[in-house]
Amino acid sequence: MALLDVENLEISIRFGHELLPVVRGVSFSVDENETLGIVGESGCGKSLTALAIMGLLEGSGVRVTGGRMRFGGRDLLAMSADERRHIMGNDMAMIFQEPMTSLNPVYRVGDQIIEALQQHRNLSRRAARRRAIELLDLVRIPEPDSRVDSFPHQLSGGQRQRVMIAMALSCDPKLLIADEPTTALDVTVQKEVLDLMLDLQKRTGTAIILISHDLGVIAETCNSVAVMYWGRLVETAPTDALFETLAHPYTRGLLHSIPAIDRDVDWLDAIPGRVPTIGEQIAGCPFHPRCPRAESRCRHEVPQPREIAPGHLVECHFPYGGDR
Amino acid sequence: MMAVASIRSVFAGRTFAQIGLVWLAFVALAAIFSPLIAPFDPYEIDPIARLTEPGWPHLFGTDHFGRDSFSRALYGARMTVLIGLGAVIVALLTGGLVGMLSAYFTRLGHVLMRGVDVLMAFPALLMALVLMTLLERSVMNTIIVIGVVYATTTARILFGMTLKLKGEVFVDAAVCSGAGHASILFRHILPNLVSPLLVQASFIFAFAQLQAAALDFLGLGLPPEVPSWGNMLSEERIYVTRAPWLLIFPGALIILSVFSMNLVGDAMRDSIDPRFKDDIAGV
Numbered sequence: 001m002a003l004l005d006v007e008n009l010e011i012s013i014r015f016g017h018e019l020l021p022v023v024r025g026v027s028f029s030v031d032e033n034e035t036l037g038i039v040g041e042s043g044c045g046k047s048l049t050a051l052a053i054m055g056l057l058e059g060s061g062v063r064v065t066g067g068r069m070r071f072g073g074r075d076l077l078a079m080s081a082d083e084r085r086h087i088m089g090n091d092m093a094m095i096f097q098e099p100m101t102s103l104n105p106v107y108r109v110g111d112q113i114i115e116a117l118q119q120h121r122n123l124s125r126r127a128a129r130r131r132a133i134e135l136l137d138l139v140r141i142p143e144p145d146s147r148v149d150s151f152p153h154q155l156s157g158g159q160r161q162r163v164m165i166a167m168a169l170s171c172d173p174k175l176l177i178a179d180e181p182t183t184a185l186d187v188t189v190q191k192e193v194l195d196l197m198l199d200l201q202k203r204t205g206t207a208i209i210l211i212s213h214d215l216g217v218i219a220e221t222c223n224s225v226a227v228m229y230w231g232r233l234v235e236t237a238p239t240d241a242l243f244e245t246l247a248h249p250y251t252r253g254l255l256h257s258i259p260a261i262d263r264d265v266d267w268l269d270a271i272p273g274r275v276p277t278i279g280e281q282i283a284g285c286p287f288h289p290r291c292p293r294a295e296s297r298c299r300h301e302v303p304q305p306r307e308i309a310p311g312h313l314v315e316c317h318f319p320y321g322g323d324r
Numbered sequence: 325m326m327a328v329a330s331i332r333s334v335f336a337g338r339t340f341a342q343i344g345l346v347w348l349a350f351v352a353l354a355a356i357f358s359p360l361i362a363p364f365d366p367y368e369i370d371p372i373a374r375l376t377e378p379g380w381p382h383l384f385g386t387d388h389f390g391r392d393s394f395s396r397a398l399y400g401a402r403m404t405v406l407i408g409l410g411a412v413i414v415a416l417l418t419g420g421l422v423g424m425l426s427a428y429f430t431r432l433g434h435v436l437m438r439g440v441d442v443l444m445a446f447p448a449l450l451m452a453l454v455l456m457t458l459l460e461r462s463v464m465n466t467i468i469v470i471g472v473v474y475a476t477t478t479a480r481i482l483f484g485m486t487l488k489l490k491g492e493v494f495v496d497a498a499v500c501s502g503a504g505h506a507s508i509l510f511r512h513i514l515p516n517l518v519s520p521l522l523v524q525a526s527f528i529f530a531f532a533q534l535q536a537a538a539l540d541f542l543g544l545g546l547p548p549e550v551p552s553w554g555n556m557l558s559e560e561r562i563y564v565t566r567a568p569w570l571l572i573f574p575g576a577l578i579i580l581s582v583f584s585m586n587l588v589g590d591a592m593r594d595s596i597d598p599r600f601k602d603d604i605a606g607v
Contacts, residue, residue, distance in 0.1 A: 056496055089501035102493040106515040116501040
């Protein structure tokens, strides 16, 4: 049994009296030492999936309306708020997209790490402080003994993101969810932060879910990839297999819309059409209006996930590299 | 050191606010040391020396009971500070709590904030009058009534600010690290509200003085024998033609103090403008 098992997850948003599903039938699992990448464009539901796992949807008008999530064999959805709180920060931690705002501006960064530590570990303040300095050193913040007393605004974006990582790692979580951890950072800092995460994974065996819209980042760091489109997982595969076959037309479209550095083009390739809005009714495959391979079957029949190679699931009637 | 530096940065280049601050310091000193400074007992009646003009030894003259106006004004500063601080504490505690809880627990907020809306529909003075008629005249009751009146605006302001802070990523991050509701509200959100609370406090302090003076003047505030600026106005208003100084001095004191408090409040409000946020965080 995997560390985290998500099965048929459905998340809906309340819109007046209606509940509109925004994430449907999402299933995946992550195990220790594994890194799963979730890719997709803005609004495809990748962040919502992460928030649902962390239990952060409560009170936002968005909620989990179906499916199961099991963490270490325990059903996350059946847990009481207290049990959940015990797991959060302790066994599961999250790194957010905005390093600029994810630290409380009125506290010294050390105090924020110390608080996270004291929440779950029975440590004296002095011991917690020592551990906080160790953690800052671990995430390669220079002069950790003095930086521990800095306020967030005295640190750069990359340093703040490292502090966030230090906080997330403070209690040696089994699962780390990183929601676009590098989007707000420079490319060089991006690489450092990613290397740091992978390095720490080697040491502690933490499972990582990396959410990104950057296929390059995903290809570099993940063991397996899940591609999301309009709230559905359209393709799940080991990273190599995914980038080799690019079975789903959407995955292919995503990759082709990245401009290549060695090709001079006037016009960037883009996937034609637009992402359907929430609650829009689309018969058949949700991607067919934009799909270059769409045929009449796609307009009528919703594709079911099928395995085109071991561990390679595609929700498409006519995947590339498959038998037509 | 840090406090001195930040006070200096708040008032730098604001001559009027500096004068206001100095005046308030005078009022505070008068309030603290009134028993030492006051040349006469503010309660002592001297029927022979009724309505004497300002001069020596009665700097502000005497009232119609022959009590020394200057001494009463000094003790009045005491009441001003006491009622101002008391009203600020009551307003920030009740209003702040209502506002924060309402924003944090949305359902509770629907109920509580509608109640606040209803209270805000009444003009401040009218509401204070209604509440005071229901209660006995005393220093404590005056403080509570004025505090409650201004709790409504405090609740509104903190409601909005808490709502905004609740959506900040660092709150999500705190939830993620397993923090409970109380910890999020009071350890993560509240410290971010300190600057607006301070500004709000300065304005409540100013308005509380006006409100208290108005209540005293209408005979519904402090008990009449208590020396306060409002009571001095109220008691001596019929002598306005014979002894105008009995009204001019306390009136001027009220005006100066409220005006000073507003200037100081303005300076504080301007300094928490987001452009100067880094200066406020205390560094």
